[in-house]
Amino acid sequence: PAFIFYHRSSNGNISFLFILSNLIHSNTMFHINLYYSLILHVICLLLVSPSSAFVTKIIPRILPDGCSTRSFALLMFTGIVEEMGTVVSLEERDDIPLWDGTKGKGTELTVEAKVALEDAYLGCSISVNGVCLTATELSENKFKVGLAPETLRRTYLGTLQKGDAVNLERASEIGGRNSGHFVQGHVDGIGSVKDRWIDEDSLFYKIETSPEILRFIVPKGFIAVDGTSLTVCDVNAREGWFTFMLVEYTQKKIIIPAKMPGAKVNLEVDVLGKYSENALAALVPRLEALEAKVESLEKKLSSKEPEQ
Numbered sequence: 001p002a003f004i005f006y007h008r009s010s011n012g013n014i015s016f017l018f019i020l021s022n023l024i025h026s027n028t029m030f031h032i033n034l035y036y037s038l039i040l041h042v043i044c045l046l047l048v049s050p051s052s053a054f055v056t057k058i059i060p061r062i063l064p065d066g067c068s069t070r071s072f073a074l075l076m077f078t079g080i081v082e083e084m085g086t087v088v089s090l091e092e093r094d095d096i097p098l099w100d101g102t103k104g105k106g107t108e109l110t111v112e113a114k115v116a117l118e119d120a121y122l123g124c125s126i127s128v129n130g131v132c133l134t135a136t137e138l139s140e141n142k143f144k145v146g147l148a149p150e151t152l153r154r155t156y157l158g159t160l161q162k163g164d165a166v167n168l169e170r171a172s173e174i175g176g177r178n179s180g181h182f183v184q185g186h187v188d189g190i191g192s193v194k195d196r197w198i199d200e201d202s203l204f205y206k207i208e209t210s211p212e213i214l215r216f217i218v219p220k221g222f223i224a225v226d227g228t229s230l231t232v233c234d235v236n237a238r239e240g241w242f243t244f245m246l247v248e249y250t251q252k253k254i255i256i257p258a259k260m261p262g263a264k265v266n267l268e269v270d271v272l273g274k275y276s277e278n279a280l281a282a283l284v285p286r287l288e289a290l291e292a293k294v295e296s297l298e299k300k301l302s303s304k305e306p307e308q
Contacts, residue, residue: 109157127167131187191265204245
Protein backbone atom coordinates (compact mmCIF):
# COMPACT_ATOMS: atom_id res chain seq x y z
CA PRO A 1 0.00 0.00 0.00
CA ALA A 2 1.04 3.59 -0.50
CA PHE A 3 0.06 7.09 0.56
CA ILE A 4 -0.33 9.47 -2.40
CA PHE A 5 -0.53 13.21 -1.71
CA TYR A 6 -0.17 16.29 -3.84
CA HIS A 7 1.02 19.81 -3.11
CA ARG A 8 -0.39 22.76 -5.01
CA SER A 9 2.14 25.62 -5.20
CA SER A 10 1.27 29.31 -5.33
CA ASN A 11 1.43 29.30 -9.13
CA GLY A 12 -1.01 26.42 -9.37
CA ASN A 13 1.48 23.69 -10.26
CA ILE A 14 0.88 20.31 -8.66
CA SER A 15 3.67 18.04 -7.48
CA PHE A 16 2.90 14.52 -6.28
CA LEU A 17 4.45 12.82 -3.26
CA PHE A 18 4.38 9.03 -3.13
CA ILE A 19 5.19 7.33 0.17
CA LEU A 20 5.43 3.55 -0.06
CA SER A 21 4.76 1.66 3.14
CA ASN A 22 7.58 -0.76 2.27
CA LEU A 23 9.98 2.00 1.32
CA ILE A 24 12.43 1.20 4.07
CA HIS A 25 13.98 -1.68 5.94
CA SER A 26 13.85 -1.58 9.71
CA ASN A 27 17.56 -2.42 10.00
CA THR A 28 18.66 0.87 8.45
CA MET A 29 18.48 3.84 10.79
CA PHE A 30 18.76 6.38 7.97
CA HIS A 31 15.81 4.90 6.14
CA ILE A 32 13.75 4.79 9.32
CA ASN A 33 14.38 8.47 9.98
CA LEU A 34 13.56 9.29 6.35
CA TYR A 35 10.31 7.37 6.51
CA TYR A 36 9.22 9.04 9.76
CA SER A 37 10.14 12.45 8.39
CA LEU A 38 7.94 11.87 5.34
CA ILE A 39 5.02 10.65 7.45
CA LEU A 40 5.31 13.60 9.84
CA HIS A 41 5.50 15.98 6.87
CA VAL A 42 2.25 14.59 5.49
CA ILE A 43 0.52 14.77 8.88
CA CYS A 44 1.60 18.40 9.25
CA LEU A 45 0.24 19.21 5.80
CA LEU A 46 -3.05 17.54 6.66
CA LEU A 47 -3.43 19.40 9.95
CA VAL A 48 -1.97 22.79 9.02
CA SER A 49 -2.83 23.17 5.33
CA PRO A 50 -5.48 20.66 4.27
CA SER A 51 -5.81 22.12 0.77
CA SER A 52 -2.11 21.46 0.16
CA ALA A 53 -2.22 17.75 0.96
CA PHE A 54 -5.14 15.75 -0.27
CA VAL A 55 -6.24 12.86 -2.40
CA THR A 56 -9.54 13.02 -4.23
CA LYS A 57 -11.25 12.68 -7.57
CA ILE A 58 -9.07 13.77 -10.50
CA ILE A 59 -10.72 14.94 -13.71
CA PRO A 60 -8.86 16.09 -16.85
CA ARG A 61 -9.54 19.73 -17.65
CA ILE A 62 -10.77 20.57 -21.16
CA LEU A 63 -9.81 23.85 -22.80
CA PRO A 64 -12.52 26.04 -24.39
CA ASP A 65 -11.33 25.16 -27.91
CA GLY A 66 -11.81 21.46 -27.19
CA CYS A 67 -8.09 20.69 -26.87
CA SER A 68 -7.24 18.57 -23.87
CA THR A 69 -4.55 19.62 -21.42
CA ARG A 70 -2.42 17.76 -18.93
CA SER A 71 -3.55 19.94 -16.02
CA PHE A 72 -6.08 18.51 -13.60
CA ALA A 73 -9.19 19.67 -11.78
CA LEU A 74 -9.61 17.99 -8.40
CA LEU A 75 -13.24 17.95 -7.39
CA MET A 76 -15.13 17.34 -4.17
CA PHE A 77 -17.85 18.98 -2.09
CA THR A 78 -17.79 21.73 0.53
CA GLY A 79 -20.86 20.94 2.62
CA ILE A 80 -22.48 24.25 1.65
CA VAL A 81 -25.90 23.18 0.37
CA GLU A 82 -26.84 25.03 -2.81
CA GLU A 83 -30.54 24.23 -2.90
CA MET A 84 -33.24 21.89 -1.67
CA GLY A 85 -34.50 19.62 -4.43
CA THR A 86 -37.61 17.44 -4.46
CA VAL A 87 -37.81 13.68 -4.92
CA VAL A 88 -39.83 12.84 -8.02
CA SER A 89 -39.52 9.07 -7.79
CA LEU A 90 -37.52 6.21 -6.32
CA GLU A 91 -38.00 2.97 -8.21
CA GLU A 92 -36.56 -0.49 -8.65
CA ARG A 93 -35.73 -1.29 -12.26
CA ASP A 94 -34.79 -4.57 -13.95
CA ASP A 95 -33.90 -3.09 -17.34
CA ILE A 96 -30.77 -1.07 -16.53
CA PRO A 97 -28.18 -1.44 -19.34
CA LEU A 98 -24.90 -2.93 -18.11
CA TRP A 99 -21.37 -2.67 -19.55
CA ASP A 100 -21.63 -5.95 -21.48
CA GLY A 101 -24.96 -5.12 -23.13
CA THR A 102 -27.08 -7.18 -20.74
CA LYS A 103 -29.82 -5.83 -18.48
CA GLY A 104 -29.54 -5.66 -14.71
CA LYS A 105 -31.57 -4.77 -11.64
CA GLY A 106 -31.01 -1.56 -9.74
CA THR A 107 -32.50 1.41 -7.91
CA GLU A 108 -32.98 4.75 -9.64
CA LEU A 109 -33.68 8.10 -7.98
CA THR A 110 -35.17 11.05 -9.85
CA VAL A 111 -34.86 14.53 -8.34
CA GLU A 112 -36.32 17.87 -9.40
CA ALA A 113 -33.75 20.65 -9.17
CA LYS A 114 -32.66 23.99 -10.59
CA VAL A 115 -29.25 25.15 -9.35
CA ALA A 116 -27.80 21.63 -9.32
CA LEU A 117 -28.51 21.36 -13.05
CA GLU A 118 -26.53 24.45 -13.99
CA ASP A 119 -23.44 23.32 -15.93
CA ALA A 120 -24.44 19.71 -15.26
CA TYR A 121 -23.40 17.00 -17.71
CA LEU A 122 -23.86 13.23 -17.95
CA GLY A 123 -21.51 11.58 -15.50
CA CYS A 124 -21.10 14.64 -13.27
CA SER A 125 -21.21 14.28 -9.49
CA ILE A 126 -24.08 15.70 -7.45
CA SER A 127 -24.37 15.39 -3.68
CA VAL A 128 -27.86 14.28 -2.58
CA ASN A 129 -28.27 14.45 1.21
CA GLY A 130 -24.50 14.12 1.50
CA VAL A 131 -24.14 11.18 -0.90
CA CYS A 132 -21.96 11.64 -3.99
CA LEU A 133 -24.00 10.31 -6.92
CA THR A 134 -23.43 10.18 -10.67
CA ALA A 135 -25.94 11.84 -12.99
CA THR A 136 -27.16 9.26 -15.51
CA GLU A 137 -29.91 11.30 -17.17
CA LEU A 138 -30.58 15.04 -17.36
CA SER A 139 -33.57 17.11 -18.41
CA GLU A 140 -34.55 20.76 -18.07
CA ASN A 141 -35.53 20.48 -14.41
CA LYS A 142 -34.74 16.90 -13.34
CA PHE A 143 -31.84 14.52 -13.04
CA LYS A 144 -31.56 10.79 -12.43
CA VAL A 145 -28.95 8.89 -10.41
CA GLY A 146 -28.43 5.24 -9.63
CA LEU A 147 -28.25 3.98 -6.05
CA ALA A 148 -25.74 1.14 -5.68
CA PRO A 149 -26.30 -1.61 -3.08
CA GLU A 150 -23.46 -0.14 -0.96
CA THR A 151 -25.18 3.27 -1.05
CA LEU A 152 -28.44 1.72 0.10
CA ARG A 153 -26.64 -0.08 2.95
CA ARG A 154 -24.69 2.95 4.18
CA THR A 155 -27.38 5.63 3.84
CA TYR A 156 -31.11 6.11 4.25
CA LEU A 157 -31.67 7.16 0.62
CA GLY A 158 -33.59 3.94 0.03
CA THR A 159 -36.37 5.22 2.31
CA LEU A 160 -36.97 8.45 0.37
CA GLN A 161 -40.49 9.02 -0.92
CA LYS A 162 -42.05 11.16 -3.61
CA GLY A 163 -42.22 14.80 -2.47
CA ASP A 164 -39.39 14.55 0.08
CA ALA A 165 -36.97 17.48 0.15
CA VAL A 166 -33.26 16.71 -0.32
CA ASN A 167 -30.07 18.75 0.10
CA LEU A 168 -28.21 19.27 -3.19
CA GLU A 169 -24.69 20.46 -3.97
CA ARG A 170 -22.58 20.37 -7.13
CA ALA A 171 -18.96 19.27 -6.97
CA SER A 172 -16.38 22.06 -6.58
CA GLU A 173 -12.77 22.38 -7.64
CA ILE A 174 -10.20 22.29 -4.84
CA GLY A 175 -8.25 25.53 -4.64
CA GLY A 176 -11.27 27.81 -4.85
CA ARG A 177 -13.21 29.29 -1.96
CA ASN A 178 -14.49 26.75 0.54
CA SER A 179 -16.86 28.08 3.18
CA GLY A 180 -17.38 24.60 4.64
CA HIS A 181 -14.84 21.78 4.74
CA PHE A 182 -13.61 18.94 2.55
CA VAL A 183 -16.60 16.64 2.01
CA GLN A 184 -16.17 13.58 -0.20
CA GLY A 185 -19.79 12.52 -0.38
CA HIS A 186 -18.75 9.09 0.94
CA VAL A 187 -21.17 8.60 3.82
CA ASP A 188 -19.74 6.67 6.78
CA GLY A 189 -23.09 5.68 8.25
CA ILE A 190 -26.42 6.77 9.64
CA GLY A 191 -27.26 8.71 12.79
CA SER A 192 -30.58 9.16 14.55
CA VAL A 193 -32.04 12.35 16.00
CA LYS A 194 -32.18 11.87 19.77
CA ASP A 195 -33.31 15.38 20.73
CA ARG A 196 -33.67 18.92 19.41
CA TRP A 197 -34.15 22.25 21.17
CA ILE A 198 -34.12 25.98 20.53
CA ASP A 199 -31.54 28.35 22.05
CA GLU A 200 -32.62 31.89 21.11
CA ASP A 201 -32.27 31.97 17.30
CA SER A 202 -30.21 28.75 17.13
CA LEU A 203 -31.57 25.23 16.68
CA PHE A 204 -29.65 22.47 18.48
CA TYR A 205 -29.62 18.78 17.56
CA LYS A 206 -28.41 15.74 19.50
CA ILE A 207 -27.50 12.82 17.24
CA GLU A 208 -26.97 9.19 18.26
CA THR A 209 -24.55 7.11 16.20
CA SER A 210 -22.24 4.10 16.37
CA PRO A 211 -18.87 4.02 18.18
CA GLU A 212 -17.14 3.40 14.82
CA ILE A 213 -18.30 6.82 13.62
CA LEU A 214 -18.21 8.62 16.97
CA ARG A 215 -14.48 8.00 17.47
CA PHE A 216 -13.74 10.41 14.61
CA ILE A 217 -16.00 13.16 15.96
CA VAL A 218 -14.41 15.78 18.22
CA PRO A 219 -15.73 18.99 19.84
CA LYS A 220 -15.36 21.98 17.50
CA GLY A 221 -14.42 19.62 14.66
CA PHE A 222 -16.18 19.22 11.32
CA ILE A 223 -19.06 16.86 10.55
CA ALA A 224 -21.20 16.55 7.43
CA VAL A 225 -24.84 15.88 8.31
CA ASP A 226 -27.02 15.15 5.27
CA GLY A 227 -24.28 16.84 3.27
CA THR A 228 -24.26 20.01 5.39
CA SER A 229 -20.91 21.17 6.78
CA LEU A 230 -21.43 21.73 10.51
CA THR A 231 -19.35 22.34 13.63
CA VAL A 232 -19.60 19.79 16.42
CA CYS A 233 -20.57 21.29 19.78
CA ASP A 234 -20.35 18.48 22.33
CA VAL A 235 -19.46 14.77 22.20
CA ASN A 236 -20.38 12.07 24.70
CA ALA A 237 -18.67 8.85 23.63
CA ARG A 238 -19.95 6.90 26.64
CA GLU A 239 -23.59 7.63 25.83
CA GLY A 240 -23.01 7.56 22.07
CA TRP A 241 -24.08 11.02 20.91
CA PHE A 242 -22.86 14.39 19.69
CA THR A 243 -24.52 17.77 19.22
CA PHE A 244 -24.45 20.57 16.66
CA MET A 245 -26.41 23.75 16.17
CA LEU A 246 -27.89 25.54 13.18
CA VAL A 247 -27.75 29.32 12.91
CA GLU A 248 -30.83 31.20 11.74
CA TYR A 249 -29.67 31.54 8.11
CA THR A 250 -28.76 27.86 7.69
CA GLN A 251 -32.09 26.72 9.15
CA LYS A 252 -33.90 28.10 6.09
CA LYS A 253 -31.56 26.57 3.50
CA ILE A 254 -31.39 22.87 4.41
CA ILE A 255 -33.69 19.95 5.25
CA ILE A 256 -32.46 19.21 8.80
CA PRO A 257 -34.84 21.57 10.72
CA ALA A 258 -37.79 19.47 9.53
CA LYS A 259 -36.37 16.38 11.24
CA MET A 260 -37.84 15.36 14.58
CA PRO A 261 -36.56 12.82 17.17
CA GLY A 262 -36.23 9.40 15.59
CA ALA A 263 -35.45 10.71 12.10
CA LYS A 264 -32.35 9.47 10.29
CA VAL A 265 -29.41 11.53 9.02
CA ASN A 266 -26.45 10.64 6.81
CA LEU A 267 -23.09 11.22 8.49
CA GLU A 268 -19.64 11.74 7.01
CA VAL A 269 -16.83 12.42 9.46
CA ASP A 270 -13.93 14.73 8.68
CA VAL A 271 -11.80 12.80 6.19
CA LEU A 272 -8.62 14.44 7.52
CA GLY A 273 -9.14 12.56 10.76
CA LYS A 274 -9.33 9.25 8.89
CA TYR A 275 -6.20 9.99 6.86
CA SER A 276 -4.33 11.03 10.01
CA GLU A 277 -5.34 7.81 11.78
CA ASN A 278 -4.21 5.81 8.75
CA ALA A 279 -0.83 7.53 8.73
CA LEU A 280 -0.37 7.06 12.48
CA ALA A 281 -1.41 3.41 12.23
CA ALA A 282 1.50 2.84 9.86
CA LEU A 283 3.85 4.90 12.02
CA VAL A 284 3.19 3.46 15.49
CA PRO A 285 4.40 -0.13 14.87
CA ARG A 286 7.63 1.20 13.41
CA LEU A 287 8.11 3.55 16.35
CA GLU A 288 7.60 0.65 18.73
CA ALA A 289 10.14 -1.43 16.78
CA LEU A 290 12.59 1.47 16.85
CA GLU A 291 12.14 1.95 20.60
CA ALA A 292 12.75 -1.77 21.15
CA LYS A 293 15.93 -1.61 19.06
CA VAL A 294 17.19 1.44 20.95
CA GLU A 295 16.49 -0.26 24.27
CA SER A 296 18.39 -3.35 23.08
CA LEU A 297 21.36 -1.24 21.97
CA GLU A 298 21.40 0.60 25.31
CA LYS A 299 21.54 -2.72 27.17
CA LYS A 300 24.40 -3.95 24.98
CA LEU A 301 26.33 -0.72 25.49
CA SER A 302 25.80 -0.72 29.23
CA SER A 303 27.01 -4.32 29.47
CA LYS A 304 30.24 -3.37 27.64
CA GLU A 305 31.03 -0.32 29.80
CA PRO A 306 34.37 -0.79 31.64
CA GLU A 307 34.14 -1.14 35.36
CA GLN A 308 35.33 1.90 37.38
